[in-house]
Amino acid sequence: MNESWAEARRLLVMRLDNIGDVVMTGPVLRALKENLPAASITLMASPGGKEAAPLLPWVDEVLPWRVLWQDLGRLSFDPAREWELIETLRQGSYDAAIILTSFKQTPHPAGYACYLACIPLRLGESKEWGGGVLTDEAPPAPDELHQVERNLRLIEHAGFRVEDRSLSVRVPEEAHRTAAGLLEARGVSPDAPYVLLSPWASAQARTYPTHRFALATRLLSEETGWPVVVSGTEADRSRGGELLDTLGDRGVDLVGVTGFSELAALVEGARLVLTNNTSTMHLLDALRTPGVVLFSGTELEEQWRPRDAPHWLLRRETTCSPCYAFTCPYNLECLDIPPKEVAEAGLSLLAEVGERPATAPRQEGTRAS
Numbered sequence: 001m002n003e004s005w006a007e008a009r010r011l012l013v014m015r016l017d018n019i020g021d022v023v024m025t026g027p028v029l030r031a032l033k034e035n036l037p038a039a040s041i042t043l044m045a046s047p048g049g050k051e052a053a054p055l056l057p058w059v060d061e062v063l064p065w066r067v068l069w070q071d072l073g074r075l076s077f078d079p080a081r082e083w084e085l086i087e088t089l090r091q092g093s094y095d096a097a098i099i100l101t102s103f104k105q106t107p108h109p110a111g112y113a114c115y116l117a118c119i120p121l122r123l124g125e126s127k128e129w130g131g132g133v134l135t136d137e138a139p140p141a142p143d144e145l146h147q148v149e150r151n152l153r154l155i156e157h158a159g160f161r162v163e164d165r166s167l168s169v170r171v172p173e174e175a176h177r178t179a180a181g182l183l184e185a186r187g188v189s190p191d192a193p194y195v196l197l198s199p200w201a202s203a204q205a206r207t208y209p210t211h212r213f214a215l216a217t218r219l220l221s222e223e224t225g226w227p228v229v230v231s232g233t234e235a236d237r238s239r240g241g242e243l244l245d246t247l248g249d250r251g252v253d254l255v256g257v258t259g260f261s262e263l264a265a266l267v268e269g270a271r272l273v274l275t276n277n278t279s280t281m282h283l284l285d286a287l288r289t290p291g292v293v294l295f296s297g298t299e300l301e302e303q304w305r306p307r308d309a310p311h312w313l314l315r316r317e318t319t320c321s322p323c324y325a326f327t328c329p330y331n332l333e334c335l336d337i338p339p340k341e342v343a344e345a346g347l348s349l350l351a352e353v354g355e356r357p358a359t360a361p362r363q364e365g366t367r368a369s
Contacts, residue, residue, distance in 0.1 A: 297321025
């Protein structure tokens with residue numbers, strides 16, 4: 001490791017977009033703490049992304065911030081707000097900043113803010129020339145590289161040793177107790193098996209039709225005898241009615257009553273998870289819970305798919321993939337998968353893992369339809 005990095009005692013790790021992206025910082029945070037056990041690590045995340053921080057035990061402090069360059073045009077330009085950001089970073093007295101980005105993001109706006117805040121070491125990966133904004137600049141990785149590997153490759157460029165490349169989180173005990181209490185209040189006894197359905201995503205183009213998810217999980221419930229626990233945010237409540245009506249007395253409504261830590265507890269306790277390409281997919285991978293993922297054609301599978309949990313990944317091949325769109329201009333042909341096929345994938349996966357062993361083996365035989 002470079003001597004300057006070895007002497008760093010206050011590290012700023014920046015991951016400023018979605019909550020699932022923050023979950024995927026876990027291996028980097030773990031490696032940093034293993035290499036520099038005496039260092040303090042501050043995670044700078046978006047207001048939404050910070051909700052993942054309680055699951056990342058390597059974080060000492062959290063700095064939530066809504067930055068202009070990640071806001072898709074919703075924030076007005078306000079120089080006073082930008083100077084407040086720089087002053088906040090300066091007051092943190094950080095020795096080094098590690099800027100984590102996806103393949104289509106640039107580290108230079110964040111790097112420039114850190115430069116103005118007098119943070120001496122600034123590490124990022126860039127496809128373009130950025131002058132002296134970064135002190136340590138990793139060459140660009142292939143676009144198709146998995147995001148976890150992209151993150152780890154960045155710190156390895158600075159000389160950090162990585163012993164464990166797997167995704168992991170630690171669910172707080174309080175979240176386990178809260179989730180268990182919510183289930184028990186709805187008739188699901190502790191340790192009883194259940195299917196967890198997390199049917200919504202932030203982008204319409206990544207969301208399998210709700211009525212199809214309802215039919216698929218009802219079929220699974222009829223075959224297994226297990227209830228279907230439905231999770232979602234408060235904003236999802238308005239679109240949950242038809243789904244819960246279809247499930248009837250097989251459904252357990254937890255939409256809008258859990259935070260992200262409680263969602264992680266529900267994922268950890270489930271026999272099987274059904275979800276889209278969203279943060280729940282990363283949680284099931286980190287917790288090694290079997291899952292069926294309806295993965296639309298918006299992104300390349302190899303960039304984001306689970307790597308360690310047993311899973312089946314379902315989608316249809318389309319000529320427009322990857323589109324990186326938030327809204328599909330067509331009819332979501334990439335997710336035109338009958339509910340029966342989804343249910344069959346779930347049953348097959350349960351058979352493969354023997355329902356759910358305590359330590360699930362890694363499954364190489366996943367399927368993209």
